Amino acid sequence: MAWKSQIKTEKTLLAFAFVLIAVLGIHLFTLQRWWFPAPAALRAAAIDHQFMTALWFLGGLFVASHILFGVAIFRARTNRPAACVRGNWRFEITWTLLIAALFFWFNISGGRVWSQINSHQPLIDPIQVEITGAQFQWYFRYPGNDSTWGRTDAQRFAKANEGNPLGIDPDDPAGRDDIVSTSLVLPVNRDADLILRAQDVIHSVFIPAMRFKQDAVPGMEIHARLRPLQTGTFEIACSQLCGLGHYRMRAAVKVVSEEEFKQWLKKQSAR
Amino acid sequence: MQEPLPITAQTTRAGFLRRYLFTTDHKIIGLQYFFLSLAAVLIGTVLSLLMRIHLVWPRAAIPFLGQIKPENYLAFLTMHGTLMVFFVLSTVPQNGFGNYFLPLQLGVSEMAFPRLNMLGFWITLIAFLVLVAAFFVPGGASLAGWTQYAPLSAIPASGPGQGLGTDLWLTSIGLFSIASVLSAINFITTTIKLRTTGMHWMRMPLTCWTWFVAAVLSLLAFSILLGAVLLLLLDRNAGTSFFVPGGLLMSGRPVEHSGGSPLLWQHLFWFFGHPEVYIAVLPGMGVTSHLLSVFSRKPVFGYRAMVAATIAIGSLGFMVWGHHMFVSGMNPYAGFAFSVLTTAIAVPSAIKTFNWLGTLWGGSIRFTTPLLFSVGFVSLFITGGLTGPILAQPALDMYLHDTYFVVAHFHLIMAMAGLFAVFAATHFWFPKMFGRMMNERLGKFHFWITFLGAYAIFLPMHLLGLAGHPRRYAELTGVQYVLALAPLQRLITIAAIVTISAQLLFLVNFFWSMFKGPAASPNPWDCTSLEWTLASPPASDGFGRRQPVVNHAPYEYSVPGRETDFRMQDAS
Numbered sequence: 084m085a086w087k088s089q090i091k092t093e094k095t096l097l098a099f100a101f102v103l104i105a106v107l108g109i110h111l112f113t114l115q116r117w118w119f120p121a122p123a124a125l126r127a128a129a130i131d132h133q134f135m136t137a138l139w140f141l142g143g144l145f146v147a148s149h150i151l152f153g154v155a156i157f158r159a160r161t162n163r164p165a166a167c168v169r170g171n172w173r174f175e176i177t178w179t180l181l182i183a184a185l186f187f188w189f190n191i192s193g194g195r196v197w198s199q200i201n202s203h204q205p206l207i208d209p210i211q212v213e214i215t216g217a218q219f220q221w222y223f224r225y226p227g228n229d230s231t232w233g234r235t236d237a238q239r240f241a242k243a244n245e246g247n248p249l250g251i252d253p254d255d256p257a258g259r260d261d262i263v264s265t266s267l268v269l270p271v272n273r274d275a276d277l278i279l280r281a282q283d284v285i286h287s288v289f290i291p292a293m294r295f296k297q298d299a300v301p302g303m304e305i306h307a308r309l310r311p312l313q314t315g316t317f318e319i320a321c322s323q324l325c326g327l328g329h330y331r332m333r334a335a336v337k338v339v340s341e342e343e344f345k346q347w348l349k350k351q352s353a354r
Numbered sequence: 355m356q357e358p359l360p361i362t363a364q365t366t367r368a369g370f371l372r373r374y375l376f377t378t379d380h381k382i383i384g385l386q387y388f389f390l391s392l393a394a395v396l397i398g399t400v401l402s403l404l405m406r407i408h409l410v411w412p413r414a415a416i417p418f419l420g421q422i423k424p425e426n427y428l429a430f431l432t433m434h435g436t437l438m439v440f441f442v443l444s445t446v447p448q449n450g451f452g453n454y455f456l457p458l459q460l461g462v463s464e465m466a467f468p469r470l471n472m473l474g475f476w477i478t479l480i481a482f483l484v485l486v487a488a489f490f491v492p493g494g495a496s497l498a499g500w501t502q503y504a505p506l507s508a509i510p511a512s513g514p515g516q517g518l519g520t521d522l523w524l525t526s527i528g529l530f531s532i533a534s535v536l537s538a539i540n541f542i543t544t545t546i547k548l549r550t551t552g553m554h555w556m557r558m559p560l561t562c563w564t565w566f567v568a569a570v571l572s573l574l575a576f577s578i579l580l581g582a583v584l585l586l587l588l589d590r591n592a593g594t595s596f597f598v599p600g601g602l603l604m605s606g607r608p609v610e611h612s613g614g615s616p617l618l619w620q621h622l623f624w625f626f627g628h629p630e631v632y633i634a635v636l637p638g639m640g641v642t643s644h645l646l647s648v649f650s651r652k653p654v655f656g657y658r659a660m661v662a663a664t665i666a667i668g669s670l671g672f673m674v675w676g677h678h679m680f681v682s683g684m685n686p687y688a689g690f691a692f693s694v695l696t697t698a699i700a701v702p703s704a705i706k707t708f709n710w711l712g713t714l715w716g717g718s719i720r721f722t723t724p725l726l727f728s729v730g731f732v733s734l735f736i737t738g739g740l741t742g743p744i745l746a747q748p749a750l751d752m753y754l755h756d757t758y759f760v761v762a763h764f765h766l767i768m769a770m771a772g773l774f775a776v777f778a779a780t781h782f783w784f785p786k787m788f789g790r791m792m793n794e795r796l797g798k799f800h801f802w803i804t805f806l807g808a809y810a811i812f813l814p815m816h817l818l819g820l821a822g823h824p825r826r827y828a829e830l831t832g833v834q835y836v837l838a839l840a841p842l843q844r845l846i847t848i849a850a851i852v853t854i855s856a857q858l859l860f861l862v863n864f865f866w867s868m869f870k871g872p873a874a875s876p877n878p879w880d881c882t883s884l885e886w887t888l889a890s891p892p893a894s895d896g897f898g899r900r901q902p903v904v905n906h907a908p909y910e911y912s913v914p915g916r917e918t919d920f921r922m923q924d925a926s
Contacts, residue, residue: 093721097729104733104809117817117842119753120835130749137750141740148736151711156729159650159719164919165912166716170656174712175705182704186743190697193747194690200749201686218512218605238601238608250603279683283604284506285616287681287756291822291835296752298682300616301505302599305683320833322756322824324499326506326513327425331832 094159101153105146112138123313123338124293129196131294140189206308209276210269210344215249216279216286216299219328221319222249225262227352233258237282249282262351266335270344271314279305287323290336298323311338378468379894384454385787386475387445390482394441397486401434403854406847410840412829424828425514428497431826432515433489435500436523440530441482443772444630447637448572449474449537451779452565454787456541458885459559461550461904461924463896466543474536481529488515488522496520499826501627504597504619508589508611511604521590524583531580534572541569550884552904556661557923559883559908560654563661564640567668568633574672575629582622589614620682624675631768632671636664638775639706639735642728645778646710648881649725650717651919653909656709663702663709670699680748681755689748696746703739707732718912718919722879723797727778730805731771737809738766741816756826759819762812770808777801777860784867785874789891792867800859807853811846818842880920882910887924 122131213224213232226232234252241250251258269275279288279299289296290309297307321332339347374382407414408422415421422430457465465471488495497515498507502523510517545566549558558566588594589611597619600612647654654660676684676692710732719725741763745751754760777800784792823839830837877886884902885892902924910921 090719090721094719097721097726100805101733104737107809108737108813111813111817117814117821117839119820120822130753133747134744134750134753137744137747141743145737145740148707148711149733152714152729152732155711155714155717156719158715159717159721161718163718164914165651165718167653167912167914168655168712168716169653170659170709170712175656175659175708178708179701179705183701186697186700189743190694190747193749194693196749197686197690197693197747200752217603236601237603241603242606283602283609284509284512285503289756289822289824291753294753296681296755300683301602302614302616303683318833318835320822320824320836324428324503324506324826327428327497327828328832329428330424330827330829330836333833 090159090161094156098153098157101149101156105149105153108145109142112142120292121313122292122294123311123315123317124290124295125310125312126200127292127294129199133193133196136192137189140185202308206274206276209274209308211276211278212267212269213278213280214267214288214299215282216288216321216325216332217248217282218284218326219321219332220248221265221267221286221288221321221332221334223264223267223334224249225264225348225351227260227262229257229260231257233261241282260352262348264351266337267319268337268339268344268347269309269311270341271311271338273310273341275309275311277307277309279307284325285323286321286325286332289320289322290317291320292317293336296322311336314338314340373894376472378464378472380453380457380465380468380471381787381892381894381896383471383475384450384452387450387453387478390475390479391442391446391450394437394445394482398434398437398442399854399857401430401437403850405430405434406850408828409830410844410847412831425494425497427828428499428826429489429495429515429519432496432499432523433485436485436527438769439500439630439634440527441478441485443634443768444534444572445478446776447641447772447779448541448565448568448633449478451641451783452541452568452637453537455783455885456562456565457544457548458888458892458896459562459883460545460548461553461884461897461902462544462548463898465540466548467540470536471540474533474540477529477533477536481526481533484522484529485526488519488526491518491522493517493519496523501623502586502619504586504589504614504616505599505602505609507619508586508598509602509604509609510590511607511609521587524587524590528580528583528587531576531583534576535580538569538573538576541565542573545569550902550904556658557904557907559640560643560657560660560664561637561640563664564636567664568636571629571633571636571668571671575626575633578622579626582619582626585622586619617679617682617684620679621675624678625672627678628675629668629671631764632667634768634772635775636667638731638772639664641775641779641782642710642731643706643713644883645724645728645782646713646732647909647911648782648879649720649722649728650714651720651911652713652717653907653911654709655712655715656705657907657909659705660709663705666702667699670695670702674699677746677751680751686748693746693748697743700739700743707736722781723792723794723801724778724782726798726801726805727774727781730801731774731778733805734766734771734774734808737813738763738768738771742767753822754819756824757819758815758823758825761825762815762819765815766808766812770812774804777804780864782879784864785878786885786888786890786892788868788871789874790867790871791874791878792871793863796859796863800856800863803856803859804853807849807856810849811853814842814846814849818846880918882906882920882922883908884923887922
């Protein structure tokens with residue numbers, strides 16, 4: 084009969100679409116043509132590993148469920164009535180417990196990475212840098228030889244075009260040797276102890292190669308740590324909508340050898 | 355002797371204005387919400403098209419608009435998000451279809467508070483007009499995104515559109531919140547108090563369950579949003595400092611505020627914002643459960659588990675807002691707690707998916723357009739849902755937060771899945787609402803392009819996020835590695851143009867069928883719920899003086915030993 088062959092075509096088509104989506108989805112994520120940038124910081128290895136765990140686990144569920152739905156559609160009955168099944172508590176409970184256990188494991192494994200990143204272990208001889216976001220520019224301040232930050236008051240001292248964008252108090256001796264740069268220079272293989280601030284609205288420091296992202300919030304002082312493992316130049320992209328120039332609020336991270344870093348600091352102090 | 359008509363029902367002799375505009379008939383109010391959402395979705399979709407075009411061809415001259423500038427892009431982005439989240443996804447599934455069919459499925463002819471219902475619609479309409487007006491004021495619409503993070507939203511000097519445009523945005527959302535609370539009270543009271551004889555809780559169709567739970571979420575969430583919006587309006591216009599800390603410098607000028615907290619806005623906003631996701635998608639889950647059962651001619655697999663999962667998703671929805679704030683500067687311990695609670699939502703979601711599979715399994719499936727869209731919903735729900743546990747892990751979210759990965763995630767699970775449920779519901783209930791059938795061939799054609807198109811747009815978008823492309827970038831030229839992703843952006847734009855164009859098929863089908871479609875019988879889908887016992891379309895007084903008596907569970911399909919493969923809920 085005509086309507087039966089039509090149902091056969093339709094169910095085959097729909098079942099095939101489900102399998103196709105599963106295959107294409109997997110293909111896209113194994114292609115790795117568009118992918119994470121090469122890792123360049125200590126934390127990256129654990130994060131990338133956790134992402135691959137997630138991809139296998141959730142990708143498996145994605146493929147399995149699409150194939151199962153494809154099978155259910157393909158097996159649709161055409162010449163006998165549907166099975167009048169109202170449920171099955173044994174299946175239901177087994178499935179629920181299985182899923183709960185799997186996701187509990189998955190969550191705990193991710194929690195471990197999170198606690199590594201936010202470790203409270205004291206840092207040994209870290210580089211201190213204060214990062215300040217302002218529409219639409221990043222400023223990086225180093226405390227100088229005295230390892231002490233000068234007081235800042237942006238409302239009083241940060242005048243346009245006067246070379247003091249952070250508003251460092253000119254009367255504070257601790258501030259005289261502070262270095263303010265528009266790019267983040269860090270020595271390789273050494274911890275950086277970062278303080279994030281914002282002068283006007285919320286900005287966000289995103290360094291994809293270092294798997295680093297942290298909002299800089301006005302009125303807050305947010306601490307974060309980072310250890311670069313590769314020398315080279317990487318990009319910071321602002322990743323919290325901060326106004327008209329959000330898309331062009333970028334800065335460079337220059338990771339250099341310990342020696343080059345010392346020279347750079349010296350050169351900056353001399354200015 | 356003639357009995358007087360119930361006072362809430364209106365006679366068909368009422369004039370056009372009384373009948374279609376200032377009406378207390380829940381069916382007409384449902385349609386009013388439906389057409390309001392249709393207007394909102396048209397504007398929202400055109401905005402997304404303009405944004406996609408601007409991203410890959412920034413110098414293109416658009417008819418009537420000229421070249422799109424970054425400030426236009428951000429205004430479009432804000433308005434697209436606001437229109438779609440508020441005026442489409444939380445309006446049409448809940449207040450549109452819910453208003454029309456909740457009372458009918460419960461066997462009553464009117465909502466508990468008909469005038470409150472009318473008031474709710476009119477406030478929503480005013481909210482919509484206030485929002486759209488922001489396009490035409492000096493500075494244009496707000497550019498702070500639909501999340502309106504403070505202090506960007508709190509200080510008028512923070513950019514163009516942050517003046518009157520933002521005040522209008524806040525006013526609109528405040529009004530919308532009031533309307534949503536009014537509507538929610540109505541839904542909750544109607545469900546608790548007015549169910550007809552025999553309509554026990556466990557005999558309600560799953561659609562009613564999801565409308566009920568979504569109404570409870572709506573009541574709690576929108577009252578918080580209303581409070582938050584009022585505080586932000588005070589910060590902007592009355593000199594208070596709820597969200598603005600001291601010592602700020604905006605465009606070289608000191609900001610006269612002190613003592614506020616930008617994170618407070620985020621907590622309040624997301625305390626609303628996360629339940630909001632479920633307000634948008636729960637009714638879609640209800641429709642999907644309902645339709646999969648109808649069109650596989652099988653009872654819903656695990657009805658009670660479905661009810662439990664609905665309530666669990668609704669309750670957990672209030673405990674997970676912090677997962678939007680992992681990199682906001684919130685305490686990492688709090689991040690871990692929110693992460694565990696968020697991942698817990700995978701359990702009731704997996705129960706639902708499992709039961710949808712169980713419902714289809716061994717069914718005698720009727721491959722109608724509404725069935726196709728329901729199955730499409732399930733696929734999109736799975737695909738969009740499975741990236742959720744990735745984003746729920748703070749260590750991974752730290753990289754993916756505010757990238758296109760998140761955009762792909764919520765568009766699949768909330769926007770696309772939500773929209774597929776709306777398409778399914780429209781094709782399914784069209785005969786009841788308008789008394790005519792929609793065209794199946796056109797409907798299926800529309801389904802296939804939209805289904806494959808949705809994947810063509812949003813699957814590659816995940817990869818943009820993996821490569822670190824931040825969202826809300828008006829242009830690609832500001833950051834080098836972002837510019838390198840332009841070819842992928844181009845692919846997505848082309849997929850979007852094709853998919854959006856295909857929506858014209860739906861519009862043609864919808865309006866053509868409204869006037870020219872073949873007449874519908876009272877129960878064209880052989881469905882068991884009470885709305886199908888009425889004429890298509892139902893008389894304005896609903897069940898009239900006949901109060902239906904419910905004797906059966908809602909999904910009695912293919913029960914062995916019966917003449918037909920379905921048993922109406924009110925069959926004796």
